[in-house]
Amino acid sequence: MKLENEIKKRRTFGIISHPDAGKTTLTEKLLLFGGAIQQAGTVKRSKPGKTATSDFMEIEKQRGISVATSVMGFEYKGKKINILDTPGHKDFAEDTYRTLTAVDSVILVVDCVKGVEEQTEKLMAVCRLRHIPVIIFVNKMDREGKDPFDLLDELEKKLNISTRPLTWPIGIGHTFKGVYHLQAKGLKLYEPVKKGVSENLIAVQDLDDKMLERTLGNNAAQQLRDDVSLLEGLYEPFDLSLYRSGYLAPVFYGSAINNFGIRELLDTFIDIAPPPLERSANERTIKPDEPQFTGFIFKIHANLDPKHRDRIAFCRICSGQFQRNTFYYHTRLQKKLKFASPTSFMADSKSVVDESWPGDVVGLYDAGNFKIGDTLTEGEDLQFLGIPRFSPEIFRLLENTDPMKSKQLDKGINQLIDEGVAQLFFQELGNRKIVGTVGELQFEVIKFRLLHEYGASCAFRSVEYTKASWISSSDPVKLQNFLQQQSRRIAFDKDGNPVFLSSSAWDITYALEKHPDIRLHDNSEWQRQR
Known part of the structure; x- marks a missing residue:
C-alpha cells in the first residue's frame, strides 16, 4: 500500500525549450512557488556572483547558459515534484535527449516573441516519438510578441500536436493586463513586479459580468469575450487521456521572470500530469x-x-x-x-x-x-531501452599539449565521455583519439573542464570525418576483412564496438557496394533493436 501511495504522490518532468526562451527562469520560479528556494537567481548574471540556482558548473556561471541537466525536487500540495532542468543550447541536445528517457512528462517553454524555434521543433519531435505528455508555457507575455491565435496555429503546425488553451492572455506587451482562466473562470491580473504578484483569481460568474469592464476597461473586456467565444468554437474541451497519450498539449500564458502565470501552471500540472509510468x-x-x-x-x-x-x-x-x-x-x-x-x-x-x-x-x-x-x-537480469548514441556531427582529433599531464588527460577525457558530454573513438592506426560532438561549443566545454577540473590541457585538430556508423555482419570472417581493408576509416567506440568513419554519403555507399555482407547502423542501439 505504501508503494502505491508513494507512486501516486510523484510527478517527474523535464523542462525543455530553445535557448533564451526562459526555461531556467521558469524552473526557478516553480521552485520558488513550491517553497524549495527563498530567492531566485537569474540566468544571465545581473549582479556579481548571482547565477541561476540550477546552473552550478563554473562554465555555466561564466557563460550564462545551461550545459548540463540539473535535478531538483520539492514538495507541493502533497505531491513530490521532481524537476529535470535541461540544457537549451543545441550543442548539448544529447544530454536533453537522454533526460527525456527519465521523465514522465514535459513542460515546453515557448517565447511569445520568437515563437517556435529550431531547437523547440527537434525536442518536440523526441517527445512525440516517445508519446511524452507535454504542457506548453508561452513566456514573456509582457513583451510585444505574436498574436496568440497565430501562435497557437504555429504551435500545432510546427510541433505536430493539437493544443488547448487553459488560460488566455488579456492583451500582450504594453497592453498585457493578465490572463483569464478558462476552466476556473477567473481573472488573474498582471502586476509587473518581480518580487510578487496577485495570488488570487478574481472569480467571474460569466463573461457578461460587468465587473470585466470595471477591472479591464471596455475595449479589453469586449476583446476577451470575443476571444473566448472564438476559442470555445475552435477547440474541443480539454481531454485528459489525449494529453497523457501525447496528442494534446494544454497551453498556459505568463511571464516567468515576473512570477506571473506560474501558480496556475503548477496547480494544473499536479492535477493532470501522470504519476510514474511503466x-x-x-x-x-x-x-x-x-x-x-x-x-x-x-x-x-x-x-x-x-x-x-x-x-x-x-x-x-x-x-x-x-x-x-x-x-x-x-x-x-x-x-x-x-x-x-x-x-x-x-x-x-x-x-x-x-x-x-x-x-x-x-x-x-x-x-x-x-x-x-x-x-x-534486485537480481533480475534485464536492460532498459531507449538511451542510444547517435552519430556526432563534428569530429576533432584530441591532442595533448602537455605531455607531463598525460595521465590527467586520459582520466579526464574518459570521465567526460562517461558523462555523455561527447563521444570518443579510438583509431589503432596512429593511436589516435577522435572526439565527436553535436556542436562546436562542446569542445570549448571539454577544454575548460579538462583544464579546471583535471589540470590537463589539450587542443583539437580538424579531421575529414562527418559521420560515425556502427558496423555489424553475420559473418565474422567478412567482418574482419572489412575492418582490415578499411583500416584508415575504422575506429572503436568506448565499449570496443567497431565504427566506420565516413567523410561523405558516397563513402558509405561505396563501402556497402564492395562489402554486401556488412551492415552500417546510425546508432549504437542496433543490437537491442534486432
Missing part, C-alpha cells in the same frame, strides 16, 4: 508498482564539487523501493553494489536519502562502475 526493457515491460526495485542510469557527472573530485551517477527509479546500504545487481557488470550515501538534489546542494520510490532520481557515488544506460535491479 518503462520498456529488452526482456519485458517494467511497471512502477512492482515490488522489486529497478532503475537505470541516464546521466553521469564528475566533479559536482571540484574540491572532492566526486563522480555521481543519476539513477531514475522505475519500480519498487530503493533503500540505502542495500546491495543491488548491476546487470552489465553482473555484480552487486551497495550505496552508502545516495543523494537527492537541489541544484548544487544535496542530501543523503534513506529510501526512494518510482519517479525519484537519486545520485549514486560512482567509482567508475557506471555507464549511461546501465540498469540496476
Whole structure:
C-alpha cells in the first residue's frame, strides 16, 4: 500500500525549450512557488556572483547558459515534484535527449516573441516519438510578441500536436493586463513586479459580468469575450487521456521572470500530469508498482564539487523501493553494489536519502562502475531501452599539449565521455583519439573542464570525418576483412564496438557496394533493436 501511495504522490518532468526562451527562469520560479528556494537567481548574471540556482558548473556561471541537466525536487500540495532542468543550447541536445528517457512528462517553454524555434521543433519531435505528455508555457507575455491565435496555429503546425488553451492572455506587451482562466473562470491580473504578484483569481460568474469592464476597461473586456467565444468554437474541451497519450498539449500564458502565470501552471500540472509510468526493457515491460526495485542510469557527472573530485551517477527509479546500504545487481557488470550515501538534489546542494520510490532520481557515488544506460535491479537480469548514441556531427582529433599531464588527460577525457558530454573513438592506426560532438561549443566545454577540473590541457585538430556508423555482419570472417581493408576509416567506440568513419554519403555507399555482407547502423542501439 505504501508503494502505491508513494507512486501516486510523484510527478517527474523535464523542462525543455530553445535557448533564451526562459526555461531556467521558469524552473526557478516553480521552485520558488513550491517553497524549495527563498530567492531566485537569474540566468544571465545581473549582479556579481548571482547565477541561476540550477546552473552550478563554473562554465555555466561564466557563460550564462545551461550545459548540463540539473535535478531538483520539492514538495507541493502533497505531491513530490521532481524537476529535470535541461540544457537549451543545441550543442548539448544529447544530454536533453537522454533526460527525456527519465521523465514522465514535459513542460515546453515557448517565447511569445520568437515563437517556435529550431531547437523547440527537434525536442518536440523526441517527445512525440516517445508519446511524452507535454504542457506548453508561452513566456514573456509582457513583451510585444505574436498574436496568440497565430501562435497557437504555429504551435500545432510546427510541433505536430493539437493544443488547448487553459488560460488566455488579456492583451500582450504594453497592453498585457493578465490572463483569464478558462476552466476556473477567473481573472488573474498582471502586476509587473518581480518580487510578487496577485495570488488570487478574481472569480467571474460569466463573461457578461460587468465587473470585466470595471477591472479591464471596455475595449479589453469586449476583446476577451470575443476571444473566448472564438476559442470555445475552435477547440474541443480539454481531454485528459489525449494529453497523457501525447496528442494534446494544454497551453498556459505568463511571464516567468515576473512570477506571473506560474501558480496556475503548477496547480494544473499536479492535477493532470501522470504519476510514474511503466518503462520498456529488452526482456519485458517494467511497471512502477512492482515490488522489486529497478532503475537505470541516464546521466553521469564528475566533479559536482571540484574540491572532492566526486563522480555521481543519476539513477531514475522505475519500480519498487530503493533503500540505502542495500546491495543491488548491476546487470552489465553482473555484480552487486551497495550505496552508502545516495543523494537527492537541489541544484548544487544535496542530501543523503534513506529510501526512494518510482519517479525519484537519486545520485549514486560512482567509482567508475557506471555507464549511461546501465540498469540496476534486485537480481533480475534485464536492460532498459531507449538511451542510444547517435552519430556526432563534428569530429576533432584530441591532442595533448602537455605531455607531463598525460595521465590527467586520459582520466579526464574518459570521465567526460562517461558523462555523455561527447563521444570518443579510438583509431589503432596512429593511436589516435577522435572526439565527436553535436556542436562546436562542446569542445570549448571539454577544454575548460579538462583544464579546471583535471589540470590537463589539450587542443583539437580538424579531421575529414562527418559521420560515425556502427558496423555489424553475420559473418565474422567478412567482418574482419572489412575492418582490415578499411583500416584508415575504422575506429572503436568506448565499449570496443567497431565504427566506420565516413567523410561523405558516397563513402558509405561505396563501402556497402564492395562489402554486401556488412551492415552500417546510425546508432549504437542496433543490437537491442534486432
